[in-house]
Amino acid sequence: MADTSGVPEPTLDEQIAAYQREFRDLDPQVEKIVSALGRLNRRMNVAYGRQTANLGISSADWEVLKALVLAGDPYRMGPSDLAKRLGLTPAAMTHRIDRMVTEGLVTRERDESNRVRVIVELTPEGRGKWLEAMRMATVFEEDLLQDLSPDERTVLGEVLTRLLRRVEHAQPDAGGRLSDLD
Amino acid sequence: MADTSGVPEPTLDEQIAAYQREFRDLDPQVEKIVSALGRLNRRMNVAYGRQTANLGISSADWEVLKALVLAGDPYRMGPSDLAKRLGLTPAAMTHRIDRMVTEGLVTRERDESNRVRVIVELTPEGRGKWLEAMRMATVFEEDLLQDLSPDERTVLGEVLTRLLRRVEHAQPDAGGRLSDLD
DNA sequence: TCTGAAGACTTAGAAGCTAAAGAGTACATA
DNA sequence: TATGTACTCTTTAGCTTCTAAGTCTTCAGA
Structure with missing residues (x-):
């Protein structure tokens, strides 16, 4: 296991500020949304990974x-x-x-x-194993979203599916692979 | 390069329906948000990957x-x-x-x-190379979000950072690694 | 000066992938 | 029936990228 102590990742806002410093033409609001999406997903995957590792599956x-x-x-x-x-x-x-x-x-x-x-x-x-992984995942997901009001959930779901439709339409089939640009 | 033709991935709604069929205790709204997040991120990473591959960087x-x-x-x-x-x-x-x-x-x-x-x-x-990759990425991101109203952008950014804060608080340091549960 | 700690590199080996060749099976056609 | 062709899966060889463990160099303090 690689050492990940020290040298902390910048906070989201620090990172956006650094991007603006290094790259002029940046809409901070857009970048914040995109970076938050990337980070959120990365953290969620770490959590899922821990859960499934406990089940002994990769x-x-x-x-x-x-x-x-x-x-x-x-x-x-x-x-x-x-x-x-x-x-x-x-x-x-x-x-x-x-x-x-x-x-x-x-x-x-x-x-x-x-x-x-x-x-x-x-x-x-x-x-x-699949059922057990799903059980753990849904507990985690419910907990993650628990602060969101019913309205916020509705809007979030609607907006995300709209974005998904747009990105799927924009790229019919796959190409490379890459971790988050973030 | 692996063949990815045929055998299409189920649509988001098909997948949620299948999950409900196979796993009783499932809040479809929560699952839709989480799955859309995962898929959106995956598609975005494919797009980023293509762009950076064009620049000759991994x-x-x-x-x-x-x-x-x-x-x-x-x-x-x-x-x-x-x-x-x-x-x-x-x-x-x-x-x-x-x-x-x-x-x-x-x-x-x-x-x-x-x-x-x-x-x-x-x-x-x-x-x-970094600047060029950022330039391409921001063009893609602006395009991705272009259908979102100013209000929607504000709400989306706020909600995502709230979720991020919650997930970061919940898991102080890292563990395994896993692709999207989706 | 000596010695221990720390940082970076080297070596050996594991995991997982691809491309290409190989083996077995099914089917169409003579 | 015989045979060529296509299809599916497996095997083989090699590549990339990672980890673990050991080595070498340098610095700091006794």
Whole structure:
């Protein structure tokens, strides 16, 4: 584990002030919204990560569990569909499934009706881990939002989905990957 | 590059509906806010990633450039301070700096007043890349938010900083790492 | 001068990814 | 039936980036 003590991250306002100092054409209000979004997400992911780590599952495991649960009962997908869904190569998916099989989270077997295909299926234990992670996550989320009034929740949800629609429309398909610009 | 065609991600509403089906105790409004936050952030990061990739810098490069710029003129930090700031081990920082020196983004030299220390300094080219990345990012961000009224911007900024304060208070220091639970 | 602490680097190795080659299965067509 | 082709998954080789542990250099204090 890397040492993260000392050398603290600047506060949001300090960072915005520094940006304005180093970069003239900056709307501080826009930057504050965007930076807060990035930071909020980063902190939330740290919290989720701690919770799932306590369950003994990695973020890679989590992604696969989520995809299988969203597929609905009987919680099955093929490796290449999973790979496309998660943006991995089939080779990477093979290794990931190997690990998850040994962890007891999923099973892998040939499709008897078409023996070219392979079926990855959630085990009861895998589904249990997903449910437990969701339970912890929702407790955290409720707590996070508890200071927001009903009106604020409505507005926030509406505005965020509007932004999401805009960003999805602006970029039809994916490219690189990057942590928050923040 | 992994194939990401076909097998589309469910829409936000489809996903919420699936979560409700699979997990009883779920406040759909809370989940919608949280999921929209996660997705929005993910899409934004993809956009940033494309932009910086066009400049020939990686997300790792970007993090270092940002830290040095935020340090202010003369844009200097020691490797271990950078490592702590970015949550890496000093060894990883050494390699990252190696790469960035060959890319001409930073210089590395011994501190003559204390020869144990090393000083990493932003080059004019590195600063130029940061400025250019910021320029592209702000254009994208202005465009993203353009449909929001002044009132909506004010409320959004205020609510997000409130949430940020809450999440920062709730978890003083970091733990694991995870992509969006979404 | 000696010694311990601290900072940066080196080495060895683990994890996870990609690209490309390989193996097995299904199916269309002769 | 035989065979070529396509499809799916796995294997192999190699790359990148990280951590852990050890080394080297420098500085500060006894």
